[in-house]
Amino acid sequence: MDIDKRYINQIQVIISMFTIKDGKLKVLLFRRDEEPFKGYWMLPSNLLMVNETLEECAKATMDEYIGIDDVYLEQCHLYSEVGRLPNDRILASSFIALVDSKTLELKRKNREFHSEWFPIDEIPKMVYDYANIVENAIQFLRKRMLSSSILIHLYPSDFTLPELQVLYEQVLGKMLDRRNFRKKFLHLELLEDTGYKTGGHNGRPAKLYRFKENIGEKTLF
Amino acid sequence: MDIDKRYINQIQVIISMFTIKDGKLKVLLFRRDEEPFKGYWMLPSNLLMVNETLEECAKATMDEYIGIDDVYLEQCHLYSEVGRLPNDRILASSFIALVDSKTLELKRKNREFHSEWFPIDEIPKMVYDYANIVENAIQFLRKRMLSSSILIHLYPSDFTLPELQVLYEQVLGKMLDRRNFRKKFLHLELLEDTGYKTGGHNGRPAKLYRFKENIGEKTLF
């Protein structure tokens, strides 16, 4: 098969992976330990092969970097600036990936790189145009979080309403009234009581909830 | 420059171009006049070259097919199914394009194909996976139309409030009260009176409005 050289393009899949840790929305970055750009941070990525879809490539990348491949993925943007990388012409297909931190054991299969979870408002210096890509991914996720259905991928396991409220206060950038927040979520009928409660901390224990299976695209805020 | 053959991909830019004609939201399709798929319809498309961005390619495609290249473009989705075309592996980067029908004179520079505007609920049989692509583009546009800023690209020239209402009744799939619709739009302060009125039809002439220059992303419905 001969392809006209003018139309040959390479595509890399780049993944911004999010979770909730310590009540904050965080993204997983990997540190580059060689020159050039030593000490700068990267997003996990891989070149797309001709015999796979973007989603397959993204899953393989997740498996390679963290040993987990059943994550929620959503396409974000395709970057095509001609000079985005210094030497090669490679398009970047940006994805967001969502995982529940409570079920995630970071296996760090790829030990070539040191990885770390960064709060979304504390992104360090990054290689190439990755800072732009991760910033856009964060904005993309912010918007998506204002509809209900995406939440289930961040919270498949149990959580409390105060935890959820803290998350929304971060995303919206303002404080919310506890009673109104509860009223809103419980009236939407997205949650079900697990029957369990938290324990081991100061104060009254909080009820643990989970999202129902088939929640749709309700607007939350 | 040698590129590993496993990573060679071709990308085509595919454009769903929309306008308002006769009070309806329509999309521009081109008819295929040769076998195979004779009589089926297509969206305008082009292969991406290594020295151009997706947006440049999309503009060039618009210029080639209709002789206009200053249209509003927005990225929609990247399709990567391995078998989407029978012979080649070509990714499809889907765009929506918006033009104002009143300023659009369809030059049909590309006379190789017969073109036609189709209402968005009457899409004819289409080649390959184009029916899926145009349907997704329509859904994408529907959602985007519920925020204000995209409207200015469909209506740079003058329009009446009843026209705008008919459009929203299509998008929302339900009838709206005339007085409440007016109240809503005029209170949002998105429009300015041009000072002109319609004429040549039965009934009281309608005021002509246009969108103000810097309208943001207000939610409309």
Added chain:
DNA sequence: GACAAATTGTGTATAAAATACTATAATGTA
């Protein structure tokens, strides 16, 4: 085991916004 500290849980009153409905005037065409 009594108490302080911390945290979750709950109801009601008020304001604001969206919707529904009635009515009438204005301005063109045929």
Added chain:
DNA sequence: TACATTATAGTATTTTATACACAATTTGTC
């Protein structure tokens, strides 16, 4: 002049968002 359509005013009703104070349940300490 009859007719069709747009423009304007207003009000009543329903829905939604907001503001706000105290009781309940645990942990930790004396």
